[in-house]
Amino acid sequence: MAVLVLAEHDNKSLKAATLNTIAAAIKLSGDVDVLVAGEGCAEVAARVAALQGVKRVLVVDNAAYGDQAAEPLAKLVVSLAANYSHLLGPSSSYGKNTMPRVAALLDVAQISDIVGVVSEDTFVRPIYAGNALATVVSSDAKKVITVRSTAFDPVADGASAAVENAAAADAAKKSDLVGRELTKSERPELGAAKVVVSGGRGLGSGESFKSIMEPLADKLGAAIGASRAAVDAGFVSNDCQVGQTGKIVAPQLYIAVGMSGAIQHLAGMKDSKVIVAINKDPDAPIFQVADYGLVADLFEAVPQLTASL
Amino acid sequence: MKVLVPVKRVVDYNVKVRVKADETDVDLANVKMSMNPFDEIAVEEAVRLKEKGIVSEVVAVSCGPAACQDTLRSAMAMGADRGILVESDGELQPLAVAKLLKAVCEKEGPSLLICGKQAIDDDSNQTGQMLAALMDWPQATFASKVELAADKVTVTREIDGGLETLAMALPAVVTTDLRLNEPRYATLPNIMKAKKKPLDTIAADTLGVDIAPRLKTIKVSEPPKRAGGVKVADVADLLNKLRNEAKVI
Numbered sequence A: 001m002a003v004l005v006l007a008e009h010d011n012k013s014l015k016a017a018t019l020n021t022i023a024a025a026i027k028l029s030g031d032v033d034v035l036v037a038g039e040g041c042a043e044v045a046a047r048v049a050a051l052q053g054v055k056r057v058l059v060v061d062n063a064a065y066g067d068q069a070a071e072p073l074a075k076l077v078v079s080l081a082a083n084y085s086h087l088l089g090p091s092s093s094y095g096k097n098t099m100p101r102v103a104a105l106l107d108v109a110q111i112s113d114i115v116g117v118v119s120e121d122t123f124v125r126p127i128y129a130g131n132a133l134a135t136v137v138s139s140d141a142k143k144v145i146t147v148r149s150t151a152f153d154p155v156a157d158g159a160s161a162a163v164e165n166a167a168a169a170d171a172a173k174k175s176d177l178v179g180r181e182l183t184k185s186e187r188p189e190l191g192a193a194k195v196v197v198s199g200g201r202g203l204g205s206g207e208s209f210k211s212i213m214e215p216l217a218d219k220l221g222a223a224i225g226a227s228r229a230a231v232d233a234g235f236v237s238n239d240c241q242v243g244q245t246g247k248i249v250a251p252q253l254y255i256a257v258g259m260s261g262a263i264q265h266l267a268g269m270k271d272s273k274v275i276v277a278i279n280k281d282p283d284a285p286i287f288q289v290a291d292y293g294l295v296a297d298l299f300e301a302v303p304q305l306t307a308s309l
Numbered sequence B: 001m002k003v004l005v006p007v008k009r010v011v012d013y014n015v016k017v018r019v020k021a022d023e024t025d026v027d028l029a030n031v032k033m034s035m036n037p038f039d040e041i042a043v044e045e046a047v048r049l050k051e052k053g054i055v056s057e058v059v060a061v062s063c064g065p066a067a068c069q070d071t072l073r074s075a076m077a078m079g080a081d082r083g084i085l086v087e088s089d090g091e092l093q094p095l096a097v098a099k100l101l102k103a104v105c106e107k108e109g110p111s112l113l114i115c116g117k118q119a120i121d122d123d124s125n126q127t128g129q130m131l132a133a134l135m136d137w138p139q140a141t142f143a144s145k146v147e148l149a150a151d152k153v154t155v156t157r158e159i160d161g162g163l164e165t166l167a168m169a170l171p172a173v174v175t176t177d178l179r180l181n182e183p184r185y186a187t188l189p190n191i192m193k194a195k196k197k198p199l200d201t202i203a204a205d206t207l208g209v210d211i212a213p214r215l216k217t218i219k220v221s222e223p224p225k226r227a228g229g230v231k232v233a234d235v236a237d238l239l240n241k242l243r244n245e246a247k248v249i
Ligand SMILES: Cc1cc2nc3c(=O)[nH]c(=O)nc-3n(C[C@H](O)[C@H](O)[C@H](O)COP(=O)(O)OP(=O)(O)OC[C@H]3O[C@@H](n4cnc5c(N)ncnc54)[C@H](O)[C@@H]3O)c2cc1C
Pocket: A199, A200, A201, A202, A203, A226, A227, A228, A229, A230, A241, A242, A243, A244, A245, A246, A247, A257, A258, A259, A260, A261, A262, A263, A264, A265, A268, A278, A279, A280, A281, A284, A296, A297, A298, A299, B013, B037, B038, B120
């Protein structure tokens, strides 16, 4: 029984969620291969080969996979599926875009966003915004799975797996990439950061989000998150949204500033090790999950905190 | 041009669901049900495309028990022209819904299908992508902007690193994200009008597709609860606790 993991990358660097996905794969089998499909992605393949627990790296270097479109990628994974009992991808926008297509082409269910492996066919996944955990058994011959990265510790470096080229499949493109506007940031990836400072509607404007939250993030070497309300209001870009329908994070320290703590937001951060909330309303629901709550005006408390770090 | 919009009946997003004591499921007795919020965004987008004159007909489809008629009426009150209920009383998993929607697509021949990116009950985030694969159509998931022309659709997607724009030939599948639009509230006259719009029912088992569940839920449990924390007096107290008690900075 071998497992194939779909690596997420941008042809240059490997995305951190891949390390957690490999960790979940290791719980299923000692025989874990990783597929690196892209264009000019040799560096990524070398990086994957150094990860512990990887047996083989399959590289498909072809222009068709350069922009990571779901249609050709799904067909490629399906073309390799015969050798594997489980096909895993990260539960990121990339994995969510591709893996259901793989499952449908194989005529199997997808098991979304798993947080636990019970056995080869039994998995735990959150439902209803994390208010319940379902244990599900799959009766399909092959299991197609997406993995919630915060639930599995990333694998470490220190190995050297074989790197092999694999053949491209039906690579017909179904869409054209018009362009990308990627947020450029020196900060750590939100999903993998040790510290996240996150702002809500209470910040009032994009300017104050910047002037209040960024210095705090700089001091702590933190990633910046936000509530949906802050993103909808245009204070920060969409990729900062934490929650049921945004990113799921579980850092060592999560500092929630000026946000009420709606269940949809809590779904994305309540597995953080330590939660701090700063809110002027003593009854805000965020205080029910916060380890340390500070009832204060954020415009005074946060600059004071930043200054004392 | 015809647009198909699948709409799902789910527990209202304001309801905090509870796990049943016997851990077999969540307790859904007497809870408020509504249209999945992402599907409201999908209906809104389709209706706006119709109001712009690019789309001629908006058809809402729901798969599930007879009660899904309410969801279809809500879609029609927002402006969908007609509804199709694919009726089934059993559990429908995303692959099954995708197969049923495929059968409906083959009958209706839409140029575009707009569905929600995820249903807020099961949070699967699969159905649109599965349907696109079964139809061998292109897909653009997590849309925050949709520009439709006669023969192509250009979609801006919310991805982990920012935004991405794709151009696709039709027919295609688009799944909606939160920032695509703000759905309208149905007005009373439109709710009344919706009652008279056509609603067809098709029995799922007449469509000749395998809708048996592939996943069996054996247990539904409560996630570990966070112990309530403490309130700190001021910033100095907070820093002290983070440094010396939690040791996270
Ligand atoms: C389908 C759906 C999906 C959703 N998905 C998500 C999701 O993924 N993530 C998400 O975050 N939300 C999501 N939401 C939205 C969610 O329900 C809430 O509306 C949102 O999280 C509220 O954001 P907020 O806490 O910033 O704003 P509010 O609820 O308005 O809270 C603002 C808080 O700031 C405090 N405040 C104001 N001024 C100050 C000050 N000067 N100093 C200190 N405190 C101050 C107030 O006391 C208040 O508690 C979703 C909703 C729906 C319907």
